[in-house]
Amino acid sequence: xxxxxxxxxxxxxDRILDAFETLLGEGGERASTLDAVAxxxxxxxxxxxxxxxxxxxxxxxxxxxxxxxxxxxxxDIRSSEAGPVAHLIRTSTATGSALDRALVAVSRLAQASNxxxxxxxxxxxxxWYDVILETVGDATLARTIMLIxxxxxxxxxxxPTHEPPAQPRTEPDAAAGSPDASPAAAGAGSPTPHEPDLExxxxxxxxxxxxxx
Numbered sequence: 463x464x465x466x467x468x469x470x471x472x473x474x475x476d477r478i479l480d481a482f483e484t485l486l487g488e489g490g491e492r493a494s495t496l497d498a499v500a501x502x503x504x505x506x507x508x509x510x511x512x513x514x515x516x517x518x519x520x521x522x523x524x525x526x527x528x529x530x531x532x533x534x535x536x537x538d539i540r541s542s543e544a545g546p547v548a549h550l551i552r553t554s555t556a557t558g559s560a561l562d563r564a565l566v567a568v569s570r571l572a573q574a575s576n577x578x579x580x581x582x583x584x585x586x587x588x589x590w591y592d593v594i595l596e597t598v599g600d601a602t603l604a605r606t607i608m609l610i611x612x613x614x615x616x617x618x619x620x621x622p623t624h625e626p627p628a629q630p631r632t633e634p635d636a637a638a639g640s641p642d643a644s645p646a647a648a649g650a651g652s653p654t655p656h657e658p659d660l661e662x663x664x665x666x667x668x669x670x671x672x673x674x675x
Contacts (some may be wrong), residue, residue, distance in 0.1 A: 475513045478503045479527055480560075482520050483567035491574040496520075521571060525582045528564040532586045535561060539593050545598040547607060547671065548664045550590065554611040555618035555660075566619075600674045607667060614658060 472480070481502035485494040496517060500510040514520045535553075542549035556562045571579035587608070595604040666674070 472503060474528075475523075478505065478513055478520070479523050480563075483524060485562050486524075486567035486570045487563060490570050491576075517526055521576065521578065524564065524567055525578055525644075526587065528568055528582055531561045531564055532569075532589050536589050536593050539590070540596075546593055547667050549613065550594060550607065550611055551664050551667070554614035555658075556615055557618075562619075566673075569658055598671045598674060602625065603670060603674055604668075609664065610667075614660075618659065 478499060482494055482499045485502055496507060496510060499520065500507045503510065514523060531665055539546045539549050544552070565583075568579045568582055572583055590611070591604060591608050594607050595601060598604050598607065
């Protein structure tokens with residue numbers, strides 16, 4: 463998903479939060495020590511503690527920033543010219559955005575039984591659900607759309623959408639340039655079964671929404 467973001471020079475506070483989120487995503491909460499965060503952010507431990515007096519304060523900062531991103535994302539969804547459902551589906555695949563990174567980081571905190579992180583994720587999901595419910599007017603359909611969105615996000619994060627480039631073959635027939643010499647090379651870059659057809663999904667949901675109108 464994406465969120466509208468201003469792009470001024472990143473301040474120390476945001477750089478520290480970025481580093482904390484990245485470490486959470488890569489190694490979980492135990493690996494995200496204050497020393498590790500300071501090193502990743504390029505600041506001294508004292509500099510980190512100036513902005514965040516404890517690890518709990520760091521967590522609070524990540525949760526608060528996620529909340530701000532979700533507010534912006536919901537505003538984008540609501541105001542989209544394509545419509546909220548189409549916008550949600552098109553932006554559900556993980557792209558490595560700041561919002562994606564924050565969601566992964568908070569998910570890792572939630573996995574570590576952090577109740578505040580779980581509540582933050584629930585609040586975010588409720589905010590997306592509410593704007594979709596406003597659009598389609600049916601709770602079951604809105605929940606179905608949210609489940610599709612969640613599946614797209616999960617799938618794009620854990621499954622590649624294209625096969626890696628095929629290695630050139632060295633057999634004589636391949637070297638001779640036979641059209642049938644390298645089937646793998648011919649299929650390089652082809653969509654895999656995990657690559658969703660977003661426009662087909664959007665068209666199907668539009669039909670379902672119209673039927674509920």
